[in-house]
Amino acid sequence: MNMTCESVRNLADLYHEKIVSREGAQAIRTHLNECPECRSYYSAYLELKKTERALGTAGLSGTQAKMYEELSRKLRRRRYLRIVGTSAAIGAGSIMLAVGILLTCRFNAESLMKR
Numbered sequence: 001m002n003m004t005c006e007s008v009r010n011l012a013d014l015y016h017e018k019i020v021s022r023e024g025a026q027a028i029r030t031h032l033n034e035c036p037e038c039r040s041y042y043s044a045y046l047e048l049k050k051t052e053r054a055l056g057t058a059g060l061s062g063t064q065a066k067m068y069e070e071l072s073r074k075l076r077r078r079r080y081l082r083i084v085g086t087s088a089a090i091g092a093g094s095i096m097l098a099v100g101i102l103l104t105c106r107f108n109a110e111s112l113m114k115r
């Protein structure tokens with residue numbers, strides 16, 4: 001399968017997402033090996049993808065970006081609450097344990113004194 005530069009560049013996205021057929025991917029790979037222009041196009045494309053991923057919301061439209069931001073803020077807050085909740089539970093648990101030990105000690109002391 002011989003591919004034109006145009007179709008290779010059009011398929012770059014699908015090729016990157018591994019949505020193209022195996023034959024298609026093979027043909028694109030072959031073309032990329034033989035065509036320096038498409039190779040540099042594809043590496044620029046990969047570079048762009050990397051930047052997009054790094055920025056997170058770069059590929060999204062305004063509304064989507066806002067939704068995404070809100071969602072990640074909610075998730076962050078939830079994670080924060082969970083951490084606070086866990087340490088509060090651990091704190092309460094150790095206080096109860098300490099009180100329990102204290103009460104047991106005092107109880108033992110009182111019963112010793114009564115004797």
Ligand SMILES: [Zn+2]
Pocket residue numbers: 004005006008031035037038
């Ligand atoms: Zn080409």
